[in-house]
Amino acid sequence: MKLLLLHCTESGQKVLARLPQIGYRLPSTVRTMELKCTGRINEELLLSSLEDGFDAVLVVGCHRENCRYLDGNLRAERRVQRIARMLADAGVMDKKVDMLLVGPDEGAKLAARIAAFLAPGAEPAAGAETASVPAQSGGKK
C-alpha cells in the first residue's frame, strides 16, 4: 500500500517535522510532497498521483478557520471529498483519497490516520514491525 501525503507548508509541514518528537517514523511506503497550501491540490493532481502508482493519497492541511490562505484547506477538503465519491461511484475500490485537518501538535492523529490507511485488516502495529524485513528492489529501477 503506497501512500502519498500531500501536505501544506503550514500545519502540514509542522506536524510532519514533529513526528520524530512523538517517536513516530513514517512507514517506508509513505511518500511526502509539500505544497504551499493544500488549496493548490486539484482533482488532476490527486488522480494522477493515484495513476502514478499510489494506492492512496492523504491530504494534510490546516484546521478550518486556520488556513493562512483563508480557504485553501476547505477547497482541498471539498475536492478530496468529491474525488473520493467519484472513485467510489465509479467502482474503483483499490484507490483512496482522504483529507486530514491537523494542527502542528497533532502528530498522533496523523500517525493514527496513516496506520488506518496502511494496515487495513492486517495485524496490529507491533506485529507488523517485527515482521519487517529489509526490502530488496532487485532489478527494479
Next chain:
Amino acid sequence: MQGVSVVMCDFSCQPRKKVDCRSLRKELAKAGIQVVVAKKPCRQGIENLDDLQGEKVLFAGCPLLEENGLYGRFRERFSAAPANFLDLDVKRSILDLYDDAKSIEQALSRSIKAHARILEAKEAEATETVKPEAKVLVYGAGYSGLHAAAALCATDVSVDVLETSGPTVSPGCLAEALRNRDAVRKLRAAVEQSQNGVFIPHRNGVRLSALENGFHMRTGDGMEALYGAVVFAPERVEGPCAEEGALNLSALYAALERRQQLRGITAFLLDRGRPSTPEVVRDVLEAAKIIRDAHRGEVWVLLRNVQVSLQYQEELYGDCRDAGVVFVKYREDLSLVDDYGSFDIAGHDEQVHTAFSIHPDRLVIPQIPRLPAEAGVFAAALKLRLEKDEYSQSDSLWNLPNDTNRTGVFAVGSARSGMIPTLIRQDVSSLVAAVEERLDPAGFAVEENIPVVDADKCVYCLTCVRVCPFGAMAKDPEQGAARVIASACRACGICVAECPAEALEVRNLRREALFSAVEALAEAPDTRPPAAGSPAAGPPAAAPTSGGDS
C-alpha cells in the same frame, strides 16, 4: 538532469545512521545528478566545493544550515539566483528511516530526485519589487477613520479622507464622543490643518480598481487619484426602530447632544431577537449614567442575553449599579404594548423571580448597526471579505492586527472588530507602522511563487478572479486574459488548482515539474515489504479497522 548538482551534508552528526555516500552518488548518477558531499557544513562551512558543476544546486541538509545563515552565504558565494537554488531537509528523512543502511540511500535518492526535478523546472526570474504610490486613502470619516487619518497625517504621509454620508460617530463610540465632545472635532481639525490631509466627499458613487502598485479611485465627480494603501474605516449606521415612537440609540444620543431634558423613566430594551453586542451595551450603560446623573431620570435596562466578552463590561455594570440603574433580565414572554408611541411593558424578572411592569416615558431599542450599502460596494471592489457581522477581517487572518485579506488594504474600527475606543487607539498606532512599511519608497518584494498566466490558454472565464481569496487576480481587457496583481498575491496556488483551462501555473512549480516529482516519488521502490504496516512507535490506538489488500 544535467543542470542540477546536489550538495549534501555528510550527516556525521548521526553516528548511528551513516549515509553511504558512495552508493547514493552512484544511484543519483544514473539520473544524471552529480553529488558533492560537504563535511560537517554546519561547523566547517561550505567553502570547499570547487568541483561543483551545473547551474542549479540542490542543497540537502538540515534546518540548522538555514538557521545558521549558511544557505545565504552559500548563495552569495556561488551567486545563485533563487531559481537556481533549493534546499531540502533530508535530516527528517534520515530520522524517519530505518536501521537498514541500504534503504536510507534509496529513500534519499528518491527524495533528491523528486526535488531535483522541481529545481530543474524552476525558472530564472528577476527579483520583483513594487514601488507603491505614495498616498493613502482613508475610507470613512467616523471616529476610527478620523483617528487613523490624523495619525497618518502626523507621519508626513499624504492622506485623502473619503467622507461618507453616515454619522460622524458610529454606534459603539457614541459614549466616547459624548464624554469627550471635543475629541472628534479635534481629530477632524488635526487632519484639516495638517499639510497633507484632504477631505473628499463620497458622492455619486466611487469606483475603485486595483493596480500593481496600489489602487486607482475615480469619484462620481470625475476626480481621479492613485493610492498605495487604503484604510477601510466605514461608519456603521444604526437602523430605525420597527416600533413607532421608540428611539434608537443614535436618536437618544442626539437628544443628549442637544442637552434635551430626559426626566421621568427611560427604558432600554436590549437583545430583541439577536443578542446585543458589547459596544451597544457600553453605549447604553454610558447613556444610562448620564440620564441618572445629569437629568435625574429613572433608568431601566431590560436585557436577556448580552455578549459578555467586553473587557470593561463588568466594571461598567458596577458603575451603573452604583448609579442606581435597574437591571431586569426578562423572559421570552415579555409583553410590549404599543399605545401610539407610549409603551406598556410587562414581564417576568428571571433573576429575582418577580413580575414587573413599567410604563416608561421613553423607550430606547438599540438596533444592530449596519455597514452602509456604498461601503459594501467599496469593499466588493477591493475584494475585501466581509465576514459575519460585516467585519472585514477573517478569523484566519494572522498577520498584523489591521491586515485584511487584500494586501495594501488595512482595517480599523468597525471594519476590524467592535468599536472599542481603547482598541481603536491601539490599532491606529500599529496601522501607522504597517502603512509606513507598505509605502516604503524602496518598494516591497512580491512573493516568489506567484502564478503566471498563459494568455493563449486563458479562456477569460474569470474563475481565478472569483476564487482568489486575496483579490490578486484581475481581468486584463487589453490582453483578453486574466492578470496577476503580483503585489496582492500570496502564492497559495488556489487559482492554479481551480483554473479550468490550465492556463495558470505557479511560477516555480509548474504543473509538469510537480507531476513528474510525484511520479518520481511513486516510482521509487519501497524500502521495506509492503506488509510492514505501522512501525512499533506508531500510535497505540492504530488498530486496523477495515479489510483490504496490503
Next chain:
Amino acid sequence: MIVAEQKPIKDIVAMIPEASSLLVVGCDTCVTVCMAGGIKEVNALTSVLRMARKDIARIEGTSVERQCDREFLEELEESVQAADAVLSMACGAGVQMLSDYFEGKIVLPALNTLFMGSNEEAGYWMERCLGCGDCVLDLTGGICPRTRCSKGLMNGPCGGSEGGKCEVDPENLECGWNLIYNRLKALNRLDSMMEIRPPQNWSTSHDGGPRRLIREDVKL
C-alpha cells in the same frame, strides 16, 4: 453561456460499451468556463475511467476549441479513428456535431446540458434565458419572466410569491416577478406591468419544431 454538469460518474462508467480504446474529448468554450468539460475535467475523467475501466486498454483525452463547429472537429480525425468509442464532454450541441462528423463511431455524452445562464459567483450558475425566440425584456425591466418565474407567467406575480421568494423554493429562489416589479418601480415604468400581456407566440420556441436560423445575407 451554455451551462452543463458532468453526469454521475456511475452512469458514465456504465454507458461506455466494451471497447479496446476510448477517446475523451473536451470543449474549450462554454463547458470549460462552467467547469464541466474543459481540458481539466477531461484529464480528471480520463484518470478515473482508466482506473474504473481496466478492461479498456487505451483511454485518452483531448480537447478542441469548439465541438459545435465542424472545422475544429477535423483536428480529431486521427485520434477518433484510432478509438472504438468517443466520450464527448461538450454540451448537447457538441455531442451531436461530433456524432454527425464521425458517423461510424459510438459517441457518448459525459455531460448533462442544463441551461443558458450566467456565472453569479464562483461555483454558482443561474438560468437566465430560455431561448424562446421572442424577447420581452424591454417590457420587464431586463428580467425574463419566462425564465425567472417558475411558472413562466407573463402577467405575474402569482399568489405563490412571498417575501420576494418563489413558493417552489422559498428558501433560495427569488420570485422573478417580484424582481421585475421592483426593477420597474425603480425605473418608474410600472405602467408596463399593468398591460395585459396576450398569450405568447410559442411557435418561435421549440414548440414550433427544431429551430434553424438562416441568414441569406451571410449565406451568400
Next chain:
Amino acid sequence: MSNVTAESTTAAGSQTAVRVTAESRLARLLDQGHFVVTAELGPPRSVDPSVLDTKIEYLKGVADAVNITDNQTAIVRISSIGTATYLMSRGMEPIVQMTCRDRNRLAIQADLLGASLNGVKNLLCLTGDHQSFGNHPEAKQVYDIDSLQLIYMVRQMRDNGIFQCGEEIRNSKKANVLPPRFFIGGAANPFAEPLEWRVFRLEKKINAGIDFVQTQCIYDMDVFSRWMEMVVKRGLHKRVKILAGVTPIRSLGMLRYMKESVAGVTVPDSLLGRIADAEVAREEGLKFCAEQIRQFQKMEGIAGVHIMAIEWEKAVRGIVEAAGLLPRPD
C-alpha cells in the same frame, strides 16, 4: 371484469390475451371473433347538438364503436370525453381518443378518471398532431409524455391500480383500489418511414400494453399486405386485435391532397388513375372502400375495420352494407 386483473397484472409486454370483454362491447365482439366495424366521428366546433345528432344517426347500428377525435389536426372542438358522454346517452359505444399534445400527465389521468366515471370503456392513445397544423399554431405544446408512455401509464392504472407516480388509485388507505378500466387501443401506421421499423413500433406498443390497434388509412394494399405479413410472421396479430383503417375517397382532389400533403399516407398511382378514370369519383371511391374491406376479411390477422370517413359519416352505412357486414351483431 375480474379476469382483467387476473390475466394482465403481469408487467406490460407480456403476452396477455385481450379480455376486457365484460364492460367493453367492442372488446366482447372482438373476443367472440366477429369482424368488427369502428367508425370515426369528429366532434363539431360549437355546442350546437344538431350536427352531433345527425352524425350519430348515420353511425347508429352501423359501427360497433365510434372513435371520438381529440382536437383533431389541432383544431379546437368539443372535447372527446364530453362528446363520448353525449354519445353514450344516445346508446352508442364510444372510443375516446386521447392525445399528448394538450395535456400533461396530471390532466390526462384526471380526465381518464372522469371518463371512466361517466362510463367510457374504450381508449385510443395517440401522440397527437403538432399544433402548428391547427388553428392555434402559436400555442405551447405539452407532450409531457408520448403515446407509448401514455399506453403504459393507462395499462399501469388499469392492471396495477397505480397512477404514473406509483401511488395507488384509491381514496384512502382503507378504501378499495378502484382504477379506470379501459380497453386500450393504439394507432399504427404501416406507411410511415422507416417502413421496416413500423412493425417493431407496433410491437413496442403491444409491449407497452395495447389491446387493439387501428391503422392509418390504407390506400396502398401492397405495402399494407407486406406489413401484415411481417406482423403475422412475428405473431403480433395474436397479441393484439388489428383493425384496418380506411378512408373513403370523396374526390380526386381529396386523394391527390392525401398523397401529396398528408405525411404518412401513401397513394399508389394505379389507384389515382382508377379514380381519375371513373365517371363519378365518389362512387368509385366507395366501391374501392368496400372492396378493401372484403379483402381485409380474408387476410390473416385482421379483426375488423376502422372507417374514417372524414366529415362524411353519412357514407359509412353504404360502405359497411356493400362490404356485407350488416346487420351488426349485438
